[in-house]
Amino acid sequence: MIRKIVLTTATLSLLIFTGCGQTAPDLDGANAGKNNVSDATQIASDTVTIDENKYGNQNSADSSNGNSTGKYNSSSDGFQSIYFGFGDYGIATGMEDRISGNTGVIKNAGAARIKIEGNCDEFGTDEYNYALGLKRAKAVKDSIAAQGGDTSKMHIISFGESNPVCSSPTDSCYERNRRVDLHLVK
Amino acid sequence: MRYILLLLLSLNLFAVDATLTIEKDVEQRARIALVDASPMIDEKFFKILLSDLKISGHFLADATHHQGDINSNYLLPVLKSKEYILKYALTKQVETKLLIRLLKAADGTELFKKSYAIPTTNKAPFLAHKAISDINNVLKYSDISWINRYVIFSRYTTPKHSEILLADYTFNYKKVIIKGGLNLFPKWADRDQKSFYYSSYSGLTPTLNKINIYTGSKQKITSSEGMMVCSDVSKDGSKLLLTMAPQGQADIYELDLASGAKSRVTAFNGIDVNGKYVDNESSIVFISNRLGYANVYKKSIHSAAVSQVVYHGRNNNAVDADGGKIVYSSRESQNSFGKNRFNLYLTLSGSSTTRPLTTTGVNQFPRFSPDGSVVLFIKHRANGSSIGYINLDSRQSLLFPLSGRKIQSIDW
Numbered sequence: 198m199i200r201k202i203v204l205t206t207a208t209l210s211l212l213i214f215t216g217c218g219q220t221a222p223d224l225d226g227a228n229a230g231k232n233n234v235s236d237a238t239q240i241a242s243d244t245v246t247i248d249e250n251k252y253g254n255q256n257s258a259d260s261s262n263g264n265s266t267g268k269y270n271s272s273s274d275g276f277q278s279i280y281f282g283f284g285d286y287g288i289a290t291g292m293e294d295r296i297s298g299n300t301g302v303i304k305n306a307g308a309a310r311i312k313i314e315g316n317c318d319e320f321g322t323d324e325y326n327y328a329l330g331l332k333r334a335k336a337v338k339d340s341i342a343a344q345g346g347d348t349s350k351m352h353i354i355s356f357g358e359s360n361p362v363c364s365s366p367t368d369s370c371y372e373r374n375r376r377v378d379l380h381l382v383k
Numbered sequence: 384m385r386y387i388l389l390l391l392l393s394l395n396l397f398a399v400d401a402t403l404t405i406e407k408d409v410e411q412r413a414r415i416a417l418v419d420a421s422p423m424i425d426e427k428f429f430k431i432l433l434s435d436l437k438i439s440g441h442f443l444a445d446a447t448h449h450q451g452d453i454n455s456n457y458l459l460p461v462l463k464s465k466e467y468i469l470k471y472a473l474t475k476q477v478e479t480k481l482l483i484r485l486l487k488a489a490d491g492t493e494l495f496k497k498s499y500a501i502p503t504t505n506k507a508p509f510l511a512h513k514a515i516s517d518i519n520n521v522l523k524y525s526d527i528s529w530i531n532r533y534v535i536f537s538r539y540t541t542p543k544h545s546e547i548l549l550a551d552y553t554f555n556y557k558k559v560i561i562k563g564g565l566n567l568f569p570k571w572a573d574r575d576q577k578s579f580y581y582s583s584y585s586g587l588t589p590t591l592n593k594i595n596i597y598t599g600s601k602q603k604i605t606s607s608e609g610m611m612v613c614s615d616v617s618k619d620g621s622k623l624l625l626t627m628a629p630q631g632q633a634d635i636y637e638l639d640l641a642s643g644a645k646s647r648v649t650a651f652n653g654i655d656v657n658g659k660y661v662d663n664e665s666s667i668v669f670i671s672n673r674l675g676y677a678n679v680y681k682k683s684i685h686s687a688a689v690s691q692v693v694y695h696g697r698n699n700n701a702v703d704a705d706g707g708k709i710v711y712s713s714r715e716s717q718n719s720f721g722k723n724r725f726n727l728y729l730t731l732s733g734s735s736t737t738r739p740l741t742t743t744g745v746n747q748f749p750r751f752s753p754d755g756s757v758v759l760f761i762k763h764r765a766n767g768s769s770i771g772y773i774n775l776d777s778r779q780s781l782l783f784p785l786s787g788r789k790i791q792s793i794d795w
Contacts (some may be wrong), residue, residue: 243502244558246562247562248563286541322748325657325670328625330610335632353608354587356584359545
């Protein structure tokens with residue numbers, strides 16, 4: 198019985214590893230010469246390199262401003278960063294004081310324009326992460342507007358995962374990257 | 384006896400587990416050997432030729448690096464067991480040149496001969512790709528001209544900075560085409576790969592530009608507050624699917640380039656991104672969080688009804704389409720973040736049939752080749768990242784190591 202099983206299994210294995218025979222297409226030797234070509238083909242001309250270093254030289258956010266509550270801040274000009282849960286774009290209860298503080302800064306900023314930047318951790322892929330960052334920026338803008346902030350001065354933009362303030366593979370680090378930063382436009 | 388039985392069963396199990404990398408039946412592929420007649424032997428170039436032969440799905444290439452004379456029709460007896468012999472000579476002088484001769488192994492008959500030249504040595508991989516795609520055509524196998532194409536990708540350098548590069552499909556050739564600033568989401572504008580679209584973050588408002596890779600001429604297409612991505616280009620290049628947020632809300636729009644008219648394709652108070660044309664460009668598939676997590680949906684461009692395409696996975700946040708074929712990335716592990724398993728699946732528009740394409744690691748950024756026969760993807764594993772290709776017909780797959788910086792987006 199075992200011998201029979203071994204034989205069957207061996208046959209199956211052999212079939213799996215060798216497959217069914219089918220020869221590759223053959224060329225007619227007499228006609229093959231017609232395919233012979235001898236030319237020097239330029240495959241493609243060379244491409245350009247463009248230097249855009251004159252653009253986009255905003256300094257990366259400063260991550261050194263930890264406050265007394267142990268939370269972090271990577272905003273500037275008196276603003277406080279707003280932090281989010283994984284995949285979330287709702288304003289957490291613990292962030293409402295920061296929203297109020299930011300509204301106050303905007304009210305005192307006169308005619309200055311405000312840039313509200315949405316950011317994400319490194320998880321998620323390209324487009325979705327940029328949309329998530331945008332939802333966060335819009336949530337902050339809407340919350341500030343609800344407290345009387347002037348929306349005509351506010352510009353929202355998403356930087357997706359392109360602007361991390363922390364690069365260690367730890368939960369606390371990912372948490373610091375899921376944020377909205379606010380800056381005056383200078 | 385028991386151990387032999389166990390061994391044979393294990394071999395069968397192994398073969399079953401290898402479903403995703405099952406190779407086209409070995410005997411269906413043409414046995415071919417390479418004979419290097421170059422004045423300076425280049426191991427890297429030999430390996431590129433081998434990769435091209437393998438991913439074609441049509442050849443079973445001998446991995447031995449044989450050497451010989453380009454002009455002689457004499458073949459070593461050991462090569463007589465092959466069907467074809469490819470003799471080649473790579474020379475790097477003022478120009479980089481490649482001469483190839485395809486011989487019938489049985490009697491040394493010459494089937495094909497051609498020479499190629501390219502101005503710069505670093506583009507030598509393209510010589511290999513062109514030669515193998517020509518041989519493939521001479522032998523009347525299905526087209527593999529996608530191996531001649533440029534891959535274009537953006538990668539992060541420092542916070543708020545990135546660069547856009549061109550590469551051959553193996554990533555042996557790489558060249559920066561835009562450096563400095565924050566430039567994202569490159570997308571080929573035409574089938575001939577003369578121009579591409581990308582999102583520029585040089586001002587307060589993200590802007591979509593189009594740039595010619597040979598002349599550097601740049602054209603502003605449109606801009607939007609918040610975000611701007613060109614997700615897809617119609618086959619004739621006349622229409623674009625954009626993800627943008629003119630009112631701060633990310634939705635998918637279709638832009639008619641001739642008239643400049645934009646029509647809003649999706650309207651949802653959440654996230655709608657990554658629109659891709661399907662079904663002769665009458666519909667799109669896209670990613671949305673309308674059920675609380677990222678998943679793949681489909682809708683007709685001109686009607687409001689939305690249907691769910693994928694019914695498994697916890698986070699399906701990237702999709703590509705070609706004709707009626709749809710490929711997507713699906714998170715299958717429990718972790719919200721940290722170590723996760725993302726696999727690629729292939730399905731058809733209007734069908735519930737789903738075929739897994741990968742089984743291990745984190746597999747993302749799926750992109751069809753222009754003819755829809757191959758899927759490109761990025762694989763992350765504990766020991767590093769790779770760019771991968773899966774030939775959907777032959778089920779051949781190849782991985783090439785990626786070093787360094789994180790890829791932001793990719794197209795080919």
